[in-house]
Amino acid sequence: MYEATIDALRRGAAAEALTAARATVDAQPQDPVAHRLLSAALRMGGDRDAALAAIDRAIALVPEDAQQHLERAGLLLDGRQLDEAQASLARAVGLDPNKFPAYVLQAQLAIGRGDLDQAESLIKTAARIAPEDPQVTALEGTLALRRGDADRALSILSQASQRHPDEAILRHALGFAYVAKGHFAFAEQAFRSLLERYPSNPLRAMVADLVRRQGRPGEAVDELLPILENGGGSPALQRLIGEMELEAGRTESALTRLKGVLVEQPRDRRTIAAASEAWRRGNGAEDARATLETLLAEHPDVPDLWYARLLFEPFASDAARVVVERWLAAMPDFVPALEARATIHQQAGEMEQADAIAHRITEINPGHAGAELRVIDNLMRSDPDAAVNQVESLLARARDEGVKRMLRQLLGRTFDAAGQYDAAAATWAELHAEAVPQRLPLPPLGDGVPELPPMAPVPEQAPGVAFLWGAPGSLVERVALTLDNARMPMLADRFGSRPPRDPMQRYGTTAALSDGSLDPSFLVNQWRATHAARGVKDGRIIDWLLWWDNTLLLALRPHLPEARLLFVLRDPRDMLVDWLAFGAPMPFALESPETAADWLAKALGQIADLRDGGLFPHSLIRLDDIAHDPAAIAQSIGDALGVQLPALSDGAQGPDRYASGHWRHYAEALAPAFAILAPVAERLGYPAR
Numbered sequence: 001m002y003e004a005t006i007d008a009l010r011r012g013a014a015a016e017a018l019t020a021a022r023a024t025v026d027a028q029p030q031d032p033v034a035h036r037l038l039s040a041a042l043r044m045g046g047d048r049d050a051a052l053a054a055i056d057r058a059i060a061l062v063p064e065d066a067q068q069h070l071e072r073a074g075l076l077l078d079g080r081q082l083d084e085a086q087a088s089l090a091r092a093v094g095l096d097p098n099k100f101p102a103y104v105l106q107a108q109l110a111i112g113r114g115d116l117d118q119a120e121s122l123i124k125t126a127a128r129i130a131p132e133d134p135q136v137t138a139l140e141g142t143l144a145l146r147r148g149d150a151d152r153a154l155s156i157l158s159q160a161s162q163r164h165p166d167e168a169i170l171r172h173a174l175g176f177a178y179v180a181k182g183h184f185a186f187a188e189q190a191f192r193s194l195l196e197r198y199p200s201n202p203l204r205a206m207v208a209d210l211v212r213r214q215g216r217p218g219e220a221v222d223e224l225l226p227i228l229e230n231g232g233g234s235p236a237l238q239r240l241i242g243e244m245e246l247e248a249g250r251t252e253s254a255l256t257r258l259k260g261v262l263v264e265q266p267r268d269r270r271t272i273a274a275a276s277e278a279w280r281r282g283n284g285a286e287d288a289r290a291t292l293e294t295l296l297a298e299h300p301d302v303p304d305l306w307y308a309r310l311l312f313e314p315f316a317s318d319a320a321r322v323v324v325e326r327w328l329a330a331m332p333d334f335v336p337a338l339e340a341r342a343t344i345h346q347q348a349g350e351m352e353q354a355d356a357i358a359h360r361i362t363e364i365n366p367g368h369a370g371a372e373l374r375v376i377d378n379l380m381r382s383d384p385d386a387a388v389n390q391v392e393s394l395l396a397r398a399r400d401e402g403v404k405r406m407l408r409q410l411l412g413r414t415f416d417a418a419g420q421y422d423a424a425a426a427t428w429a430e431l432h433a434e435a436v437p438q439r440l441p442l443p444p445l446g447d448g449v450p451e452l453p454p455m456a457p458v459p460e461q462a463p464g465v466a467f468l469w470g471a472p473g474s475l476v477e478r479v480a481l482t483l484d485n486a487r488m489p490m491l492a493d494r495f496g497s498r499p500p501r502d503p504m505q506r507y508g509t510t511a512a513l514s515d516g517s518l519d520p521s522f523l524v525n526q527w528r529a530t531h532a533a534r535g536v537k538d539g540r541i542i543d544w545l546l547w548w549d550n551t552l553l554l555a556l557r558p559h560l561p562e563a564r565l566l567f568v569l570r571d572p573r574d575m576l577v578d579w580l581a582f583g584a585p586m587p588f589a590l591e592s593p594e595t596a597a598d599w600l601a602k603a604l605g606q607i608a609d610l611r612d613g614g615l616f617p618h619s620l621i622r623l624d625d626i627a628h629d630p631a632a633i634a635q636s637i638g639d640a641l642g643v644q645l646p647a648l649s650d651g652a653q654g655p656d657r658y659a660s661g662h663w664r665h666y667a668e669a670l671a672p673a674f675a676i677l678a679p680v681a682e683r684l685g686y687p688a689r
Contacts, residue, residue, distance in 0.1 A: 119143055134160060134167040141173050150180040168194055182501055184213045201227050215532040218248035235261050243274050251282045266295045272304045276311055285312045300330035315649050316347035333364055384418035425669040428580040432590035439589035442599045443547035446510050449609050450551050453558045462562035463539030469548040470568030471603050472584030473575030475623050478653045479568050480544050482634050486645040490542040491534055495585055500530040505546060513551045520555035546586060550606045553616055565618035566640060567607050571686045572600055572677040573663035597673035601680045608683040624660040
C-alpha cells in the first residue's frame with residue numbers, strides 16, 4: 001500500500017511521491033502512516049505549510065506516536081519556529097525517552113540559543129542511548145568550540161572523522177573547528193569535500209570565503225560565479241562578489257557589479273563603501289559624482305550617499321562646501337551634516353563659525369561628544385580655566401563609565417592647557433592605573449645584546465622587507481598612516497582583531513630565542529607562512545610590529561638579511577607625556593609613570609645598542625620637529641626607504657599632539673620618571689635638561 005510512495009521518496013521524485021501519497025490518503029483517510037508519508041512528500045516538494053498540516057492530521061489520529069512529533073519538530077525547524085519545535089521535541093521525548101534524534105535536535109537548539117549547560121546535559125543523555133553515534137561526537141566538538149576550547153574540539157572531531165570519514169555532520173563540525181584555529185586550508189578541504197557530495201549555495205559560499213581568507217580573492221570569485229549562473233544571485237551575493245573582485249584587483253568588473261547593486265539598494269552602507277573604494281581605485285571621480293547625484297536626486301535622506309559624495313571633492317574645498325550646504329538643505333539640523341560643515345570651517349581657519357556650529361549641535365543633541373569636545377577645544381584656546389570647569393561639569397552629569405573615563409582623560413588635557421601640570425599628570429596616572437586589569441601587559445624585554453650570529457649575504461632580487469616599530473608616544477601611527485596612504489605594502493593587522501599567529505606576535509618569543517627552545521629559522525619560516533593569509537602576494541611587506549627586542553636579530557641576521565628596521569623616535573620624555581595623555585595604538589598597561597619609564601628606557605636602550613653596534617640595517621625616523629608636518633614625515637620615510645611618498649592631507653593624521661619639548665612643563669610633576677629616562681635620552685642625542 002505504501003510501496004509506491006516510499007520508492008518515490010527514496011529516489012527524490014517529489015511529484016511521483018505526492019501523487020502516490022494522495023492516492024493512499026484518499027483510499028485510507030484514517031491511516032496515520034498515509035498522512036505521515038503525504039507530509040514527507042509535501043516537504044520534499046517544498047510545501048512546508050501543507051506538510052505541517054498533514055503531520056498534524058497524523059498526530060490527531062495517533063497522538064502518542066513519538067516519531068510523528070519528531071517529524072513535526074523537523075518541519076518547524078525548517079520554518080525557524082524554534083519555540084514550537086522545542087515543544088514538539090519535548091513531546092517526542094515524553095512519549096519515548098529513548099528517542100535519540102529528539103535529544104540530538106534539542107541539543108542543537110540549545111547550542112544555537114547559547115544554553116551550553118542544557119546542551120551538555122542533552123548530549124550526555126544522547127550518548128547514553130548511542131555512545132558511538134557520529135552525531136553525538138559532532139555535538140561534543142561543537143560544544144567545546146562554543147565554549148572557546150578550539151583545541152579540544154579539533155581533537156574530538158578529527159579523531160571521529162578518521163573513524164567515520166564519510167559522515168557529513170562530522171566534516172561540517174570539523175571545518176568550523178579548523179576555522180576557529182585559523183587553519184583555513186584544512187577548513188577549505190573539509191567543506192570542499194562536503195560540497196562535492198552535497199552541492200549547495202551556502203557550502204559554496206563557505207568555501208569561497210575560506211579561499212578569500214587565504215589571500216586568493218580571485219579564486220573566491222570563481223567559486224561563487226556558478227551560483228549566479230544558476231540564478232541564485234541575491235544583491236548581497238552580488239555585493240560580496242564585487243568586494244572580492246575589488247580585493248583581487250579586478251576594479252572595473254567590481255565597479256560594474258557594485259553599481260548594479262547600489263541602484264537596487266541605495267541605502268546599503270556596505271555597498272556604498274565598496275563602490276566608493278572602486279571609484280577611488282579606478283580614478284572614477286566623474287562617474288562617482290554622476291552616479292551619486294542621480295541617487296541623491298531620488299534619495300536625498302540617505303546620509304551615506306552624502307558621505308560618499310563628499311569623498312569625491314577636495315577636502316574642505318569650495319565644492320565640498322556646496323555639497324554640504326545641499327546636504328543641510330535636504331536634512332536640516334542633521335548633526336553629521338553640521339559636523340561636516342564645522343570641519344570645513346575649521347580647516348579654513350574659520351574657528352568662530354566652527355565653534356558656533358558646535359554650540360548649535362549641543363543645543364540639538366545635548367551631550368554630543370564631538371560638539372562638546374569642539375566647545376572645550378575652543379575654551380582651551382581662549383579660556384583654559386573655563387575649559388576645566390566645563391569638563392568637570394560634564395563629568396558631574398555623566399552616567400556611563402566609558403564616558404567618564406574619556407572626560408577624565410580630557411580633564412587632564414584641560415589641566416595642561418591651564419598650566420596645572422601636577423593635576424594633569426596625577427589625573428592621567430590615576431586613569432592608567434585603574435585600567436591596568438583591562439590592558440595588555442608590557443612586552444617582556446631581553447637583557448642586553450645576545451651573542452649574535454654573522455649576517456648572511458643578502459639574496460639577489462630579494463623582495464623588499466621592512467619592520468616598523470615605535471614605542472608608545474613615538475607617534476609611530478603617523479608613519480604607518482603615511483605608508484598606507486602611499487599604498488606601500490604596510491600591514492597593521494598585528495593591532496587588529498585578527499593578528500597573524502606567528503612568533504613575532506607572541507610575548508614568549510624573546511625568552512624562547514634566548515634559551516634555544518625556538519629555532520631562529522623556524523621563526524622566519526613561520527612568519528613567511530602567514531603571508532598568504534595576510535594578503536602578501538610577492539613577498540614585499542612592511543610589517544608593523546607589536547613589540548621589538550634585539551633577540552629577534554638571532555633570526556633576522558642569518559635568515560632575513562634583506563630586511564630593514566624602521567624605528568620611530570622622539571625625545572623619550574615627550575613620549576612618556578604623550579603616552580600618559582593620549583594612550584598608544586596598542587593599549588598596554590601603564591601601572592605608574594615610573595614603571596612605564598623603566599620599560600621605555602630599556603626598550604629604547606636596545607635601539608641605541610643596535611645603532612651603536614651596527615647590528616642590523618635600520619633607519620631612525622625622528623618626529624620631534626616634524627610630527628605636525630605631513631610633508632616632512634613623508635620625506636623622512638621616503639629618505640629611509642629610498643622612495644618618494646605623498647604626504648597625508650591636512651587633518652588626516654589625527655588630532656594635534658604636544659609640541660617637541662613639552663615634557664619640560666612636567667619636570668617637577670614627573671621628576672622620578674624623567675630621571676629614569678635621562679640616560680637613554682642622552683644616548684639617543686637629546687639634551688639632558
